[in-house]
Structures are given as structure tokens and as C-alpha cells.
Amino acid sequence: MKRTVPLMIVMVGGILMMVQYFIPHQYSQAVFDSYVSWAPIIAAFALILGVGSLTRVHAHKIRRKAENWQYSWAVLIPLYAMPVLAHIWPVSLSGGMDEPSIFHFLFMHIQVPIQATMFSMLAFYIASAAFRAFRAKSALATVLLLAAVIVMLGQVPIGDLIAKWFPQIGLWILRYPNLAAKRAIMLGVGFGILATNLKIIFGVERNWLGGAGK
Amino acid sequence: MRKDWIGIPALGILLLLASFAAAQDAVEEMTQDADPRPGEMMEDTAGVEGTQLQPAVEGVPEEPGPALDVPGAITVEDKDNDAGDQLVVCFEPPADTSGVFAYNVYRRKAGETGEVSWNLVKIIPVLGPTLFIDGYDPEYPIEPGTRYEYRVASVSLEGEEYFGEPQVAQAVPAGELYHTGKTKVLIAGGLFIFLIFYYFGKAQRGRQMYLRPIAGIEAIDEAIGRATEMGKPVLYVPGLSTISDVATIASLTILGRVAKKVAQYQTPLMVPNRDPIVYTVADEAVKQAYLEAGRPDAFDPDSVFFLTDSQFAFVAGVNGIMMREKPATNFYLGMFWAESLLLAETGSLTGAIQIAGTDAVTQLPFFITTCDYTLIGEELYAASAYLGREPKQIGAVKGQDACKGIIMAFITIAFVLSILDMVADTETLEWVRRIVTVPIVD
Numbered sequence: 001m002k003r004t005v006p007l008m009i010v011m012v013g014g015i016l017m018m019v020q021y022f023i024p025h026q027y028s029q030a031v032f033d034s035y036v037s038w039a040p041i042i043a044a045f046a047l048i049l050g051v052g053s054l055t056r057v058h059a060h061k062i063r064r065k066a067e068n069w070q071y072s073w074a075v076l077i078p079l080y081a082m083p084v085l086a087h088i089w090p091v092s093l094s095g096g097m098d099e100p101s102i103f104h105f106l107f108m109h110i111q112v113p114i115q116a117t118m119f120s121m122l123a124f125y126i127a128s129a130a131f132r133a134f135r136a137k138s139a140l141a142t143v144l145l146l147a148a149v150i151v152m153l154g155q156v157p158i159g160d161l162i163a164k165w166f167p168q169i170g171l172w173i174l175r176y177p178n179l180a181a182k183r184a185i186m187l188g189v190g191f192g193i194l195a196t197n198l199k200i201i202f203g204v205e206r207n208w209l210g211g212a213g214k
Numbered sequence: 215m216r217k218d219w220i221g222i223p224a225l226g227i228l229l230l231l232a233s234f235a236a237a238q239d240a241v242e243e244m245t246q247d248a249d250p251r252p253g254e255m256m257e258d259t260a261g262v263e264g265t266q267l268q269p270a271v272e273g274v275p276e277e278p279g280p281a282l283d284v285p286g287a288i289t290v291e292d293k294d295n296d297a298g299d300q301l302v303v304c305f306e307p308p309a310d311t312s313g314v315f316a317y318n319v320y321r322r323k324a325g326e327t328g329e330v331s332w333n334l335v336k337i338i339p340v341l342g343p344t345l346f347i348d349g350y351d352p353e354y355p356i357e358p359g360t361r362y363e364y365r366v367a368s369v370s371l372e373g374e375e376y377f378g379e380p381q382v383a384q385a386v387p388a389g390e391l392y393h394t395g396k397t398k399v400l401i402a403g404g405l406f407i408f409l410i411f412y413y414f415g416k417a418q419r420g421r422q423m424y425l426r427p428i429a430g431i432e433a434i435d436e437a438i439g440r441a442t443e444m445g446k447p448v449l450y451v452p453g454l455s456t457i458s459d460v461a462t463i464a465s466l467t468i469l470g471r472v473a474k475k476v477a478q479y480q481t482p483l484m485v486p487n488r489d490p491i492v493y494t495v496a497d498e499a500v501k502q503a504y505l506e507a508g509r510p511d512a513f514d515p516d517s518v519f520f521l522t523d524s525q526f527a528f529v530a531g532v533n534g535i536m537m538r539e540k541p542a543t544n545f546y547l548g549m550f551w552a553e554s555l556l557l558a559e560t561g562s563l564t565g566a567i568q569i570a571g572t573d574a575v576t577q578l579p580f581f582i583t584t585c586d587y588t589l590i591g592e593e594l595y596a597a598s599a600y601l602g603r604e605p606k607q608i609g610a611v612k613g614q615d616a617c618k619g620i621i622m623a624f625i626t627i628a629f630v631l632s633i634l635d636m637v638a639d640t641e642t643l644e645w646v647r648r649i650v651t652v653p654i655v656d
Contacts (some may be wrong), residue, residue, distance in 0.1 A: 018403075022396050025389035026297040026358050039458070043491060050490030050520035053497075057519045068538055111527075118526035122552060125559045133583040182575050185591040187621060189573040191406070191614040192595030193460045198410055200463065204606045205598065207467040207499055 007203045014201030054079065082106065147173055282376040283308030285317060285344075285366040290383035293347060298358030298389030300349035303336075305366045305378075307344050314340045316369045321348065324361040324382045332365065349387070361386050398650075405620075410613035417609030425608060430569055430587035431600045437567045438475050441542035447482035448472070449541040451532060451557065452496055453548015453572070454488045454525060461573045462492055464595045465548035466499050468571075471601040472545065473503035477512060484535060485518040488528045493520040529553040533560040546570040546585070547594060550577045558584035571597065624650070 013035065020028045058072035085091075085103035092099035100108075136142040153159035154170020199205035286306030293300040308314065319336040333354045336346055349356040356362070365380035417423060441448045450472060452465040469485065476483045485500060487493035497518040504513035521531040533556065536544070544561040546554070547570065554570075554577040561568050562584045570581035571589025581588045589597055592614065599607035631643040 022393055022400060023391055024295050024297050024393045025391050026299065027389075029297045029389075043456075046490035046494060047523075048490075050487075050493055050523075053493060053518075053520040054522075057516045060516055071534075114530070115524065115526040118530055118556070119552065122556060125555045129555055129559055129580060129583045133579075185573075185575050185578070188592030188614075188618065189575075189595075191617050192464075192573070192592035194403075194406055195410060195610045195614050196460050196464055196595050198407065199607070199610055204414070204610065205463075205467060207470040207598070208463055208495055209498075 003206075003209065006209055007206070011201055011203065014197070018201075051079070078106075282313050282368040282370055282374075283310040284368050284376050284378040286378060288364045288366060288378075288381040290362070290364060290381075290385050292385040292387050293349075295390055295393045295395055296349075296387075298387045299356045300347050301356060301362070301383065301385065301387050302345065303348045303364060304345040305364075307340075308368055311340055311368075313370055314368045315371045316340055316342075317344070318367045318369055318375060319346075319348075320365050320367070321354065321362050324363045326363075337369075356387050358387050358389055406613070406617050409616045410610055413609035413613040413616065414606050415609075417605035417612070420605075423608050423612050425596075425600060425611060428589065428593050428596070428600060430571065430589045430593065431597050433567075433569060433587045434472060434601070435475065437543040437545075437569055438472070438479055438481060440567055442479040442481045444542040446542035447484050447539055448476055448543045448545070449532075449536065449539075449561075449566070450483065450485045450545040451548070452485065452487065452492060453546075453550055454528060454553065455492075455549035456489045457491045457495060459549050461549040461594060462489075464598060465571075466492070466495055467598040468545075468547055468594075468601065469496060470499040470503050471598070473500040474507050477504040477507035477509045480509070480512060482514070483517045484539070484541065486521045486528070486532050486535065487519065488521060488523055488525075490520055490523070493518065525551065525553060529556045532557055536560050536564050536566070540564050541566055544568045546572070546581065547589070547597075548572065550574055550581075555580040555584065561585075 016031065017035070020032050055076065058075050060066075061069045061072045062076075082103060085101065085106065090101045090103060092101050093105060130148075134141075134145045134148060136145050150166060151170040151173055153162065154167040159166035159170070196205065200208065285308055288303065288305045290304075291302045292298075293302050303319065305317070305319070307317070317338045317340070318334055319338065320332040321335045322331040322333060335348055335351055335354050338344065338346065362383045363380055364383060365377055367375035367377045369375055413423075438448060450469055452469055453459070453462050455462050457463065473483060483500065485496050487496055497515075500518050501510075501513055504510050521528050535541075536557075537560070541561075541564070544558075544566045546557060546561075546568070550557075550572050551574065554572070554574075558568060558570060558581055568585040569587045569589075570585040571594040572578065572581065573591050573594055575591070578588065578590055582590075596611050596614075599611045628643060628646070631646060635641060635643050
């Protein structure tokens with residue numbers, strides 16, 4: 001029962017969604033909308049489990065005084081302080097209600113810059129990864145290096161100044177060999193997604209059921 | 215060069231001035247036409263059907279007639295392949311469009327009365343198409359089975375409306391039971407499902423099937439063994455997407471297999487999650503894997519945990535774990551975006567053996583560069599079959615291969631036809647393309 005009911009729900013739901021794709025009628029759309037509307041409701045409840053998990057892991061660390069346990073406070077305090085400042089106590093720095101709140105201040109001056117910093121670090125990581133990728137250690141790596149140089153120079157004005165054919169060759173590499181490889185991968189991905197969906201709908205793949213799947 | 219720089223903005227300003235002057239002339243001209251001369255009275259007739267601006271000059275007989283020509287007949291058809299919430303509306307533009315700035319299209323339910331019952335559903339510029347699909351505006355949805363009435367107004371530059379005759383729609387919106395534009399998808403999908411089931415059956419009958427070895431999957435055992443020897447944990451990131459992403463589901467099935475091996479080797483496992491639902495499923499999958507391995511007592515409830523749903527905060531958290539815990543093996547399997555390189559490069563710096571797999575084409579180069587093994591696209595979906603070696607799973611992989619074979623055959627035929635077309639100056643490939651290509655459907 002523990003296994004059959006979820007499998008039946010998935011099978012019926014999966015087949016219904018497949019059939020629905022070909023039926024544009026309003027009743028078919030209503031069924032689809034009703035299914036889709038469940039997702040945010042489930043996600044909202046699952047968030048409670050997620051926050052519970054995070055709290056449990058860090059509470060254990062603090063209790064056991066595990067290595068670097070002090071950092072756990074840095075997770076737990078903002079985790080609970082931010083919702084409190086947003087919903088329960090939305091006061092401003094001066095104590096009034098008309099200025100931007102403390103939550104807004106913390107969000108704009110701590111969270112946003114930290115996230116921007118993480119994202120901007122990508123530039124340095126790309127440089128380091130490119131250095132590693134473009135080391136001409138083999139014949140294939142040399143082809144990659146040459147192709148990359150041509151494509152990069154073809155995208156900037158200096159490439160046109162060096163040789164008129166740089167942009168054309170760069171564009172050709174992007175349009176033909178590169179696009180062909182991309183499409184081949186995407187085709188495989190498409191078939192992979194379809195096969196995985198079928199395996200789940202017809203109960204061949206049951207790992208997602210966790211303990212109930214066996 | 216310097217002259218060019220000065221010339222371009224100067225020319226732009228001149229053009230702007232010229233167009234501004236022309237527009238002003240046009241406005242003045244129209245204002246003179248519309249404005250009452252001294253001694254005349256202007257009636258406010260906006261909103262009246264077949265509206266005219268009626269000059270009333272004493273002693274001069276009135277000559278009623280529209281100041282702007284009004285649009286003509288309106289044709290309404292039901293749109294094909296919809297849920298009965300769209301209508302195709304077409305109206306005849308006025309013969310004389312001088313002074314017309316745009317057309318306002320109004321709709322109401324047939325039988326309703328009063329000016330307020332009209333809803334403005336579309337504004338079309340004077341040079342825009344006079345055929346449009348009504349029903350896109352969520353403010354004024356079209357109800358299936360309801361007959362509507364339309365009217366179109368010519369709008370002057372001053373915003374005055376001159377209405378044409380209202381017209382009851384000739385058609386009632388109705389939903390269809392089959393989308394005719396998706397027939398080719400149905401045929402291709404049916405063929406694919408048939409092939410998958412055919413190979414399922416073959417595999418179940420005990421037919422041995424060959425699977426090409428994939429280095430990344432074969433290295434999983436070796437990577438876990440390395441972590442065991444070093445006494446360090448294994449880090450598994452199941453992507454950053456939600457459970458509705460098939461790549462995440464594929465990753466979770468691989469997680470089950472990896473966790474089983476980790477349990478057998480008694481190596482610590484860490485599974486940080488970005489999505490709370492993925493976290494709950496991952497937790498169940500790992501718990502079950504430890505149970506299957508005969509070591510339920512070794513399962514650490516803190517090994518699978520939720521971090522945050524913020525993309526870069528998650529990256530910061532996982533990178534912190536990598537730098538502090540120094541896992542010997544990192545798995546990045548699932549859906550990744552910009553964070554792929556941030557994660558994999560940090561893992562590479564810690565000296566961990568890294569196995570990645572994703573179906574995100576744009577992130578593959580980053581993983582290939584920084585990881586020891588990468589599962590490219592469909593290999594991520596096939597990994598579960600490789601690890602489990604269950605006949606039905608292998609059958610599904612063979613079904614995929616058969617479909618790819620069909621696509622390859624099509625590409626080869628197209629290649630040959632294109633060469634023949636070039637040689638013989640025919641259009642056979644175009645003819646085939648028209649049959650095979652799926653039209654863009656909504």
C-alpha cells in the first residue's frame with residue numbers, strides 16, 4: 001500500500017499530463033492549472049522542513065562543540081532574525097516606521113553585496129579555468145586553444161584589424177561545429193528526459209520513492 | 215574621424231527637429247479642421263456611435279459627417295486549437311486614415327447595454343495589423359461559449375474617438391478536443407514510447423544488451439574508494455533545481471546508488487540541498503540506501519541537509535564546507551547554472567576528485583575544464599541504468615539509442631538530398647523538410 005498508492009498517483013498524473021498536452025479544451029486546461037497550483041503549496045510546507053533541517057544540523061554542532069561550531073551561530077542568528085525583522089518587528093534604525101526598515105537595511109547592505117561579490121568572483125574563476133583549459137598539452141587541446149583564440153578575437157574589433165577573416169572564421173566555428181555539437185547534446189538530453197519520465201510514470205524507476213520504493 | 219563624431223549627433227538633432235516640426239504642422243492642420251470657427255459650437259460627442267463632430271453655425275445648414283473616417287465591418291472567428299478563450303478579430307480600416315493615430319477595439323458580452331459595459335481590449339497603431347487575437351489580456355478574459363460584441367474606434371492625435379458600428383461576433387469561442395498542430399509530436403512521441411517498451415520487453419526476456427562504458431560512471435567506485443582510504447567525506451550536490459526538473463530526479467536516483475556504496479565502505483557522506491522538497495527526497499533516498507547496505511545504524515541524519523534557496527548563498531555554503539571539511543570526492547550531478555564553475559573550481563583547489571554531470575549545455579565546458587570526469591547530457595540520465603544494471607533500465611537506454619538512430623538516419627538522408635538538390639537543381643529537401651518539421655505551436 002505504501003508503495004502502490006504513490007506509484008498509482010504518479011502513473012495517473014503522468015498519463016493525464018501527457019494526454020492533456022494534446023487537448024487544448026478548457027476542462028483540460030483547468031485540470032492542468034489545478035495540478036500546477038499544488039506545487040507552491042507543497043513547496044511552502046517543505047520550506048518548514050528545510051529550515052528545521054538547517055536548525056537541527058547547526059544546533060547539533062553547537063551542542064557537541066564540533067569543529068568551527070562558532071560559525072553555526074552566524075547561520076542561526078540571521079536565519080531567524082531576518083523573518084522577525086521583516087514580519088514581526090519591521091522597525092527602522094531610528095525606531096520609526098516611515099524610514100526603510102532594519103530588514104531592508106540588512107538586506108540591501110549585507111545580503112545583496114555578499115551575493116554580488118560571490119557572483120563577481122566568477123570572473124576570476126573563469127580566468128583560472130580558461131588558463132587550465134587552454135594549455136596545449138595534446139593535439140585536441142591545441143585544436144581547442146586555436147578555436148578559442150579565433151572565436152575570441154573574432155568577437156572584438158582588434159580581430160578585424162589583425163585579419164579580415166578572423167570574424168568570419170569565428171562565426172563559422174560558432175555556427176557549424178559548435179552548434180552541431182550543442183544540438184547533438186540537446187537531442188540526447190531530450191530523449192533522456194523522455195525516457196526518465198516514462199520510467200517514472202510506469203514505475204520502472206522508483207528510487208525517488210526512497211524507502212517506499214523497495 | 216573627429217568630424218564624423220560631431221556630424222552624427224548634429225544630424226540626429228536636425229532630424230529630430232525636422233520630425234518635430236512636421237508633427238507639429240500635422241497637429242495644427244488637424245486642429246484647424248476640428249476646431250470650431252468663431253461663432254461655432256462644438257458638441258461633445260465622444261463615445262457616440264458613428265460619431266461626428268458637428269459644427270453648428272448659425273444660418274448655415276449643418277453637414278453631419280465624421281471628422282475622422284471610422285473603421286468598417288468587423289469579422290470575428292473562433293481561434294483553432296485553443297481552450298475557447300481566444301477569438302480572431304479583424305476589422306476593415308477606414309478608407310481615409312488621415313488624422314487617425316490608432317484604433318481602439320472594444321468588447322462586451324452581446325446583449326449588454328450601457329457605455330460602461332464596453333471594455334477596451336486592444337489598441338492598434340494606425341499602421342499596425344487590423345487582425346489580432348483577442349483573449350490575451352488577463353484583465354478581460356474571453357469566456358468559452360459566450361457571444362461577444364465588438365466595436366472599433368478611430369482615435370485622433372488628441373485622443374478623441376470616432377466609433378464605427380458595433381457588431382455582434384459571428385462566432386462563439388469554443389475549446390477544441392484535439393490540437394491539430396501537435397499531430398507530428400504525437401506520432402514521434404508514440405514511436406518513441408513504442409521503442410522504449412519494445413526494448414523493455416526484450417530486456418525482460420533476458421536478452422543481453424551492450425552498453426558503451428562511460429568513464430565518469432566507472433570512476434564512481436574508484437572515487438568513493440579514494441575517500442575511504444583517505445578517511446575523508448564524500449560531498450554530493452544534487453543540483454540547484456527543483457524536483458520538477460528531470461535532471462534532479464536523475465541525480466537523486468544516482469545518489470541512492472552512491473549512498474549505498476558509501477554505506478558499504480563506511481565513508482561519511484554530505485548532501486547539501488538548495489530546494490526543500492529535493493532535501494526531503496534526498497534524505498529518504500540516502501536513508502533507504504543505508505538500510506539496503508545493511509547499515510541503518512551508520513546513517514547520520516545530519517548528512518543530508520538543507521542549506522538555503524538563494525543561489526549564491528548556497529555556493530558560499532558549499533564552498534565553505536569544501537574548504538573546511540576537505541572532502542576527498544565531490545559529485546555535482548543535476549541542474550546547475552552560473553554557480554557550476556564556482557563550485558567545481560573550489561573543489562579543484564581542495565584537491566578532491568570530482569565527478570560532474572549536467573544537461574545544461576552552457577555549464578558543461580566549465581565542468582569539463584575543472585572536473586576529472588563529466589557526464590555529458592544524456593549520460594546523466596543513463597547513469598542510473600549503468601549503476602543498477604536492471605534489465606528494464608538498460609532497455610530504456612537502448613530505446614533512446616534506437617531513437618537517436620532514427621534521427622541520425624534522417625540527418626544522413628537530408629545530407630544526401632541536399633547534395634542531390636545542389637547537383638540536380640531540385641527542391642526535394644525542402645519538400646521533405648515541410649513534411650517533417652513541426653510547426654511552432656502555442
